[in-house]
Amino acid sequence: MMTLLVLLVIALGIIAVTQMARVYEITSKLRGKREEEISPADNRMNAKFMWIFCVLYYAFFFWLLYAYSDKLLPVSASEHGVVLDDLMYLNWVILFIMFFFTNTLLFYFAGKYYYKKDRVAKWYPHNNKLELAWTIAPALFLAVIVITGLKAWQDITAVAAPGTPEVELYGKQFDWTCRYPGKDGQLGATDFRLINDNNPLGIVTAASVAARLAELQTEKDATAKSIEAGYDHLPADALTKLEHHLGKVSRMMDRIVNLRTMMEQDIAANKEGSKYAAGSDDIVIKEFHLPVNEEVNLVLRSRDIIHSAFLPHFRAQMNLVPGQGTVLKMTPTITTDSMRDIMANPEFNYILMCNKICGASHYNMQMDLVIEKKGAYDAWVAEINKKPFEGAPAAELPAADGTVVSDSTVQIVKDSTAVAAVVTPAGH
């Protein structure tokens, strides 16, 4: 209602202004005044407006600063964030100086030198010294900005020391999942083809590979059956669809089998150290905890499209790019509890949000982040370690599984020829 009223008032205002302009136009026509002849009164009026505007502009600026600068983000809760805040501050000082200097000159001159019949504009086409000066002056300011900025950038993006703890942040439309490395301290390998309800992150383990292959086999058999059953009466496009699907499932199985071979070779070569052996004790969880004052490598991975992990309280951000991993390194410095005290807000929580447009619910792709003291964190980790991704520890992998492996490989090869046989006649 209120808004309707506001709109109405504005609309009426516009109509009034248009009408006034019409009236003015008619009267000026009567007086024989031409549009291109700007009257002394008009020149003076607009010149005054320039000054008034400048004052209002600065006032608005200071009001915003006054009313909002303490309502923005609180003190940075990460080590590099503090550096960034200082740097930001330095930049603002430089930019404010330039802002007020140039704007004041602009509006002052615009308001002062308005047209007067007896004034003669100064003939001043160029001055090389002056121009050189204001090429060099900004260059110097910018040099300061570049050097300080790049120093910080280098530190922030430097590769973390080997052995830095890793936590995976996994994004998909429209939520976040965390993966902790489990007892072995190492995140296991992943493959997007393994993703199913039981394995939302596609972690590679012997069991998850076998389960996925079995699942795909069922799907494949079912598809082949529907093709066979519907061969005579299904419409051609439905059949083609089924055949495409069959081909796709077969290809996927082929690739998973390749993956299995790679896994077995790698485990044979690297034993416990293999990343393929590291997955089954990983913890997949929709909670996000980090210890305070410890550097952590957030390993970012996306299931579907580009997302961005944005942690404003830590001045941290990095995209999640499907098909290629990214890393975000940071050291939280303030626990959630301390930040609650700082902000005098017992409800406060750190937040992780998505900051790359990713679809209808992009605006609500969020997860809380808890920063806690070492002790509390360790206790939390011990608790979640009781629920690893797969119950069976990696060491118990049945080595004799090899026979089954070769068996199913054969079967798949056989199957894909069968697929080819089915597809060819339908292809006309």
Add this chain to the structure above:
Amino acid sequence: MGAHAHAAHADHGAAHHEHHHHEESFISKYVFSQDHKMISKQFLVTAIIMAVVAVMMSIFFRLQLAWPGEGFAITNFFLGDKWAPNGVLDSNMYLGLVTIHGTIMVFFVLTGGLSGTFANLLIPFQVGARDMASGFLNMLSYWFFLVSSVLMIASLFVEGGPASAGWTIYPPLSALPQAIPGSGTGMTLWLCSMAVFIVSALLGGLNYVVTVLNMRTKGMKMTRMPLTVWALLITAVLGILSFPVLLSAALLLLMDRGLGTSFYLSEIHIGGEALDNMGGSPILFQHLFWFLGHPEVYIVLLPALGITSEIIATNARKPIFGYRAMIGSILAIGFLSFIVWGHHMFVTGMNPFLGSVFVVTTLLIAIPSAVKVFNYITTLWKGNIVMTPAMLFSIGLVATFIAGGLTGIILADSALDIPVHDTYFVVAHFHIVMGMSAIFGMFAGIYHWFPRMYGKMMNTRMGYVHFWVTFICAFGVFFPMHFIGLAGAPRRYYDYTAFPMFDNVIDLNVVVTLFAITGALAQVIFIYNFFYSVFRGPAAVQNPWRSNTLEWTSPVKHMHGNWPGKIPEVYRWPYDYSKPGKAEDFVPQNVPHTDGEEESHG
């Protein structure tokens, strides 16, 4: 087109009457015209219509941002029950509107509209040519532009809605209809529309370049060309070099969408299934896109800078300060704009060293920009400033260029970009520096050259109201957005109420929206003034602003070939305003030097 008012008012007493040797049909004069002046007007009117659409879209999503979840009859009226049930904007449509708003503003209004209007109008006039190098290609350029505009508008009405992946259409979001409904037919139409648009831009651009290089009148050395022509020339070169890259990016995307290729796609699991695509890189698209995208912001901006340089010199009755430095800046900006694109990609996981290189190149570009600002200001100093509406908008441009340029320095600094990247801070920055500056340049150009285009005068008083309301609202809308962004609010969010941390600043969204509505309504004054003046405005004199450039030596009433007799010869640069020893405070370019007069240059 409103231009047939000319025919009706041909006897308005302007000094020049030329004779039509052959009567043209309505179709060849107003529709399939090959005359640069008519094509210019066609671009302008099309752009105005597109701008109205884009502004209305911004009002719909601004209403949602200020009063999330509240229903508005007007939203429902325009978008219907499907996209605005009970007047509440749907979240997919929100993204659709944001995307199409951005696309229309950047490409259709400020590239096609701005360059199309003023390059067509001013290049032949100001270099002293009878028309563009190829009138036929020029006509095609407009018709491709119109077709692409129609396609873009048509995409609003398809099932699934328009493209909604942002104007930057990053894949995989833009490649997969499973990811967002707008990536279905809507995105296909978007890509087709842009492909046609690029053809239009290239045809136009080639024509502009050839005309400037080959068809200058006698005496029009490059160093005597008005800054408008310089800016439009470099703009055209930028377009010719960068648009083909966007075209190839778009074609590859079309192939990924339709033919199953994997240029941009790899290891994707969506809609419950793993896709076949392997080995592509979504980041490749970003490189290709921003290789156009960054020059594009200068394609938008340079014409506005050229236009306002000209207008500020004319109305300050002073030569533009540092003419050669201004040309140098345009060239430097043009060159550097090709090696800075990576500053849009600091947080994509790009190699940090590469990032550092982009920081340096980007901050280098700030130097010529700063030179331009200082030169503008010095031109005003001790001037004799005539406050025409065009002059007000030009001064407005300097103000927005300052405010937006400074925040650019934060964003160019890779480390500082991390916490503000993709937040409202960015929205504030680019609207001020690119959106508002270019729009102000466009308004300035329209007010200034309206008499040249239509042979009529626009109403000055309405121009004043239009300027001041627009100017105040521009800052009212975009200044507070810096604060919203610094509070950490991401852009392209449909609703912020799910985040208690934004409760503090969210009332600013109401402020912004109120200014946005007022500012949009102020444009009604402009549109009224524009169309009223086209038909009923008082007749213009030949050189209303007492300007030096050649377009004002051509008769008010448009004619083929622009000058009835010989093309005027040029003897001096265009900025002999208030030259000492002259009776008048301007000396047009076609006036020879008097004995002993020294040729001036910047």
